[in-house]
Amino acid sequence: MSISQTSSVSPGALWTGRVLSAIIVLFMIFDGAIKLPPLDIVTQTMVPLGWPADPNVARMLGIIGLISTALYALPRTSVLGAILLTAYMGGAIATKVRVDSPLFSHTLFGVYLGIILWGGLYLRDARVRALIPFSR
Template sequence: MKATPLVWTGRVLSALFVLFMLGASVAPKFFMPEIAREASRPIGVADENIPLIGVIELIGTLLYAWRRTALLGAVTMTALLGGAIATHMNAGSPLASHTLFGVWLGLVMWAGLWLRDADLRALLPLRRT
C-alpha cells in the first residue's frame, strides 16, 4: 500500500524528533559529559543523574522510532518531557525558550505519530463525524 502525503509528513516529523533527541539530547549525555554537566547544573540536576536520564531518553526514543512500540515510546517521552518542563519551571528558566521547549518538542512528537498512524487517528480524531 502506498503511503499518503499525510503519512509521509508524519514520518518526517517523527524522524526530526528522533534525530533531535539522539543528536542534541542523548549523545551529549554519553559522549560530551562535561557539556551535559554544565547545562544541567544551573537547573538543579545532579551530575550522577545525567547518565540515567540519557538512558531513559534513549529507550523512549528507540521505542518511539519502532512502529510496534511507538505509542509506548510517545507516552514514555511525554513523561520525560513533563519532568523537563517542571525542572525548568522550578529553576526559573525563560518561559518560551526553555520551559516550554518540552511542550513544543512533545507537539512535534505526537503530531508525527498521529499523522503516521491510522489507528491513532481513528482513536483520537480531530473531530467526530
C-alpha cells in the first residue's frame, strides 16, 4: 500500500508546508551561495567561530549546505535532505555553543530553522506524517 504525498491534509496545511519549506530552501540557497566565492566577509566572520579564514573551508560548507538543500527540495529525497540539513544545523548550533554566542538569537537559530524545516516537511509529506503521528 502506497501513501500518497498529500493524503489526509487540508489544502491550507499543504500550502503552509510548502511555504515553510520554501523559506528554508531560499535561506539555505542564500547561505550556501555566499560561501562559494572567496568573499572576505564570509571567511573573516568564520574566524571568531573557530573556523579558519580559508575560502576552501567556506566553499566546502556551502556545497554541503546546497546539496542537502537540493535533496530537501526534491520530493523523492526530501526526508534525506531534512536529515542532512538537521545535521548541518546541529554543527552550527555546536559551534555557537562552543563560542558562547547569545542563546535565543544565535545559538538556537539552528533549532528554529529545524522546527520550520521539519514542520514544513510534515505538512507537505504524508510519509513523514505516517512516521510521526501526532494525532490519530
